[in-house]
């Protein structure tokens with residue numbers, strides 16, 4: 001039902017809206033990205049379908065064009081699924097690059113694990129993407145990590161960091177440089193130093209105890 005097609009009662013107070021623009025939002029009711037219309041409107045006193053007396057304005061809002069659900073404008077601050085997927089992919093590449101750069105020339109197993117991690121984040125041609133990012137001196141990791149961190153809900157940051165730590169653990173215990181890289185990633189994810197140390201320690205202990213860790217496929 002469009003803004004203009006809202007039912008108007010025979011007698012009483014009704015609403016008239018007009019579309020002020022369109023865009024894409026993540027509709028919580030539909031469960032996906034949907035086109036929205038931005039609506040402005042006003043309450044009217046009407047008789048026999050005829051609006052006669054303008055009343056108060058209705059706060060500007062957006063409406064899903066598929067299910068008709070209306071949302072306050074604040075919903076537009078929420079990322080769409082497409083934006084979240086892009087942020088995850090960019091954040092995974094940035095975190096993997098930080099870890100791969102730590103020891104200069106990463107070993108084959110470390111690199112393979114990083115490719116596995118980045119592939120799981122939805123990056124096509126992950127090996128190529130990682131190679132390009134690692135060899136590009138100007139590639140910076142801060143902005144993608146911070147952008148991704150804004151979409152994470154605790155404890156997802158710690159799970160993500162544990163996966164990054166596992167890249168460094170692929171060829172043995174973390175070096176000091178790899179620990180520094182993991183702490184850097186943790187800081188940009190919004191984790192405290194204590195949280196970072198806890199994740200690094202627990203992930204390392206799991207690896208040392210021989211507990212199953214995701215391994216890159218050969």
Ligand SMILES: [Zn+2]
Pocket residue numbers: 027028029030031034064065066067068069
């Ligand atoms: Zn919807």
